[in-house]
Amino acid sequence: MALITKKIKGTEDVLPKQSYRWQFVENIMREEARSYGFKEIRTPVFEHTELFARGVGQTTDVVQKEMYTFDTKGGESVTLRPEGTAGAARAVLEHALENEGLPIKASYFVSCYRYEKPQAGRLREFHQFGIEEYGTQSPAADAEIICLAQSVLDRLGLSQVHLEINSIGCPACRAKYNQALREYFGQYKDKLCNTCQTRLEKNPMRLLDCKSPEDHKLAEGAPKITDYLCEECENHFAEVRKYLDAAGVEYIVNPSIVRGLDYYTKTVFEFITDSIGAQGTVCGGGRYDGLIEELGGKHMPSLGFAMGLERVLMVMDAQGIEIPDTDKTALYIATMGDAAKVKAFTLLRNVRQCGLIAETDVVGRGLRAQMKYADKIGAQYSMVLGDNEIETNTAKVKNMETGAQTELALDESFADKFAVLQLADDQSFEI
Ligand code: ATP
Ligand code: MG
Numbered sequence: 154m155a156l157i158t159k160k161i162k163g164t165e166d167v168l169p170k171q172s173y174r175w176q177f178v179e180n181i182m183r184e185e186a187r188s189y190g191f192k193e194i195r196t197p198v199f200e201h202t203e204l205f206a207r208g209v210g211q212t213t214d215v216v217q218k219e220m221y222t223f224d225t226k227g228g229e230s231v232t233l234r235p236e237g238t239a240g241a242a243r244a245v246l247e248h249a250l251e252n253e254g255l256p257i258k259a260s261y262f263v264s265c266y267r268y269e270k271p272q273a274g275r276l277r278e279f280h281q282f283g284i285e286e287y288g289t290q291s292p293a294a295d296a297e298i299i300c301l302a303q304s305v306l307d308r309l310g311l312s313q314v315h316l317e318i319n320s321i322g323c324p325a326c327r328a329k330y331n332q333a334l335r336e337y338f339g340q341y342k343d344k345l346c347n348t349c350q351t352r353l354e355k356n357p358m359r360l361l362d363c364k365s366p367e368d369h370k371l372a373e374g375a376p377k378i379t380d381y382l383c384e385e386c387e388n389h390f391a392e393v394r395k396y397l398d399a400a401g402v403e404y405i406v407n408p409s410i411v412r413g414l415d416y417y418t419k420t421v422f423e424f425i426t427d428s429i430g431a432q433g434t435v436c437g438g439g440r441y442d443g444l445i446e447e448l449g450g451k452h453m454p455s456l457g458f459a460m461g462l463e464r465v466l467m468v469m470d471a472q473g474i475e476i477p478d479t480d481k482t483a484l485y486i487a488t489m490g491d492a493a494k495v496k497a498f499t500l501l502r503n504v505r506q507c508g509l510i511a512e513t514d515v516v517g518r519g520l521r522a523q524m525k526y527a528d529k530i531g532a533q534y535s536m537v538l539g540d541n542e543i544e545t546n547t548a549k550v551k552n553m554e555t556g557a558q559t560e561l562a563l564d565e566s567f568a569d570k571f572a573v574l575q576l577a578d579d580q581s582f583e584i
Contacts, residue, residue, distance in 0.1 A: 163269070163277025165463070173480040178309060178465055179262060182282040185305045186260035189297065191284055194259035196240035202230040207447055208239030210415020212356040214364075217348065219267040233266035236414070237283045238444070238457060245287055246450045255288030255453075262462075273467075274432025280462040284438070287445065290454035292389050295420040295440060296396030302424060302436050302458055303402050309465065310474045311426070314435060317407040318397075318422040320390035321358065322382050323442070330381035331357050337375050344371065361411045377408040386419055393420055416441040420456070428471040435468060436460040483509040483575050484550065485527035489520055489539035496563065497538055503568035509575065528553065533575065552578060 160166060167175055183193070202222050209215050221233040234240055241259055244250070250257045261283045269275055282305075284298050299316070306314055322330065334357035342350060346365040353360065361372045382390065397404055404422075412421045421439035438458020445453040469476065484504055486497045497513045504511040512532070514523045520537065527535045534550045542548040542563065549558040550571060561570050 161277070163271035165276060165278070170480075173478050174466060174469075174476045175462065177476045177479070178462060178469075179282070181308050182262075182305050182460070183260070185301060185308060186282075186284060189258075189301050191258045191260040191286075191301075194241055194244060194261050194285070196234075196237075196244050196261070196263075198264065199231045199233050200240055200243065202232040204239050204243055204448070205232050205235060208242060208416065208444060209236065210356075212352055212359050213415050214348075215267060215414065219269055221266045221268060234263060235265055235267045237261050237263040237265070237281055237459060238285060238414075238416075238441070239448075241283075241285045241457075242287075242444055242448055242455070245285075245453075246445065246448060251288060251453065256294065257285075257287040259285045261285070272432070274429055274461075274464050276463060281459040282462060283457060283459040285455070285457040287455040288453050289456075290389075290442065292392035292420075293396055295389075295393045295456055296400065296402075298438065298456060298458055299393075299397060299404075299422055300400050300402055302438070302460065305460065306424060306435070306465075309469060310472075311435075311465070311468055312472060313428055314424050314426040314468070316402065316404040316422060316424050317410050318393070318404045318420065319378065319406060319408055319410040320382060320386055320393075320419050321378050321411055321417055321421055321439075322386045323418050326378075326381050326383040326386055327358070330376065330378050333376040333381065334358065334360065338371065341371055356415065358411050361409055372409065375409075378411075379406070379408045389419055412437060412439055414441075416444040416447060418442040422458070424460075426468050429464065429467045432464065434461075435464045481510065482512050482527075482530055482532040483534060484511045484571060485523075485530070485532035485535045486511070486513040487520055487523040487527065487535060487537050488514055489537070492540065492543050493538040496543055500538075500563065500567055503565075504571060507568050507572040509572060533578075534571075550574070 205220060206216055215235045220235055222230060224230055241261060245257055262280065263283065264278055264280050266278055268277060271277060284301060286294055286298060303316065335353060338345065338353055338357060338360055342353065344367060346363065346368055349360050349363050349368050360368060361375060363369060410421050410423055417439045419440040419442065423434050424436040426433050426435060436458055440456040442454040444455055486501060488494045488497050501511045501513055524535065532553055535553055536548050536550045538548055546563045547560050548563055549560050551558045559574055561567055
């Protein structure tokens with residue numbers, strides 16, 4: 154019985170009093186993406202399992218261990234999306250978006266599902282803000298989306314987040330590199346975790362991203378991709394850095410960043426912080442030039458990033474970054490008697506049309522209980538409306554913090570006058 158009032162392990166509720174924090178973060182992300190010309194894409198929460206197997210990659214942890222996959226009643230295998238890129242790429246292909254001009258630029262907010270070990274910053278249902286760009290191989294595009302991620306983090310006020318970048322080359326330079334990795338890790342084959350033993354043949358670069366401590370240690374001595382880049386990839390990487398330098402974005406080149414998903418090529422990057430413990434990557438992304446072809450489309454070089462919303466909020470918490478609570482009720486009208494109740498409806502409509510939050514009693518409480526409630530929800534102003542007020546067509550609005558009262562006429566000017574009063578008193582309002 155207790156089961157039905159317990160959320161599933163690794164999931165979280167965002168409660169009404171907390172949601173303004175999410176909305177604040179999402180609004181900044183949305184505005185920033187918009188200012189770079191990215192428009193929102195919304196795709197289904199589940200897709201054919203095959204899409205993720207192909208689009209994320211058979212040798213990844215996500216596909217091998219973490220997917221929520223099930224058969225529908227119709228006998229189809231479907232999977233809850235573990236990330237946002239594969240669905241967006243599928244939609245680009247299905248709707249032939251390339252006909253609308255290249256590059257295709259999309260942003261998204263998605264919930265993602267991965268069967269991981271729940272811990273701080275690692276959930277089974279989590280949320281990402283992401284950017285997708287299809288149809289450009291120019292390093293300017295790589296630099297631009299990195300700038301976008303940086304401006305989001307800056308606007309949110311995050312500090313102590315650093316950017317690490319790397320190039321993991323193209324299939325041509327990767328072939329030589331993979332050979333070098335096979336030779337290196339081959340010497341320690343017996344020491345590797347089971348998953349990595351099988352990865353050694355299929356995709357040795359995955360070993361560099363293994364979370365097992367022993368493998369992680371071995372990875373430190375492994376050959377570095379930066380020594381194996383072909384000329385084109387090396388130039389591409391140099392150009393990306395040139396643009397970042399020009400934009401004043403600071404970074405560290407870290408040759409051991411490979412990213413968790415199979416489809417990455419050339420540029421990869423992560424924004425990392427020490428503020429929230431081991432799960433410190435708040436944003437990861439890069440280029441995936443082979444993805445669209447992998448899904449059956451024509452060659453269409455692409456790139457993007459995903460930012461974890463829970464982790465961003467954790468960093469803001471840890472760093473004491475204040476988020477303005479825009480959900481505070483500006484006016485609570487307490488009513489006595491039927492005529493007052495009716496009048497309140499007219500006044501409230503006008504106040505709400507001014508963009509303010511306004512409430513009244515819809516429970517049927519007495520005056521004292523109504524005032525208690527106004528206090529509990531932290532209303533900025535309250536106003537008592539009874540027969541007396543209706544008769545004189547005036548009422549006093551009371552600033553709940555200072556106790557100061559202001560008399561206002563209950564006519565068409567009421568809402569505007571109240572809005573001016575509220576604005577002048579609002580401490581967050583500074584010119
Ligand atoms: P990690 O190395 O932490 O497992 P990842 O490489 O699996 O990350 P991506 O698939 O690139 O992560 O996802 C992008 C971002 O989504 C991460 O940088 C992180 O902020 C967030 N994220 C990934 N997995 C989780 C999770 N299980 N819970 C919460 N946030 C997550
Ligand atoms: Mg992961």
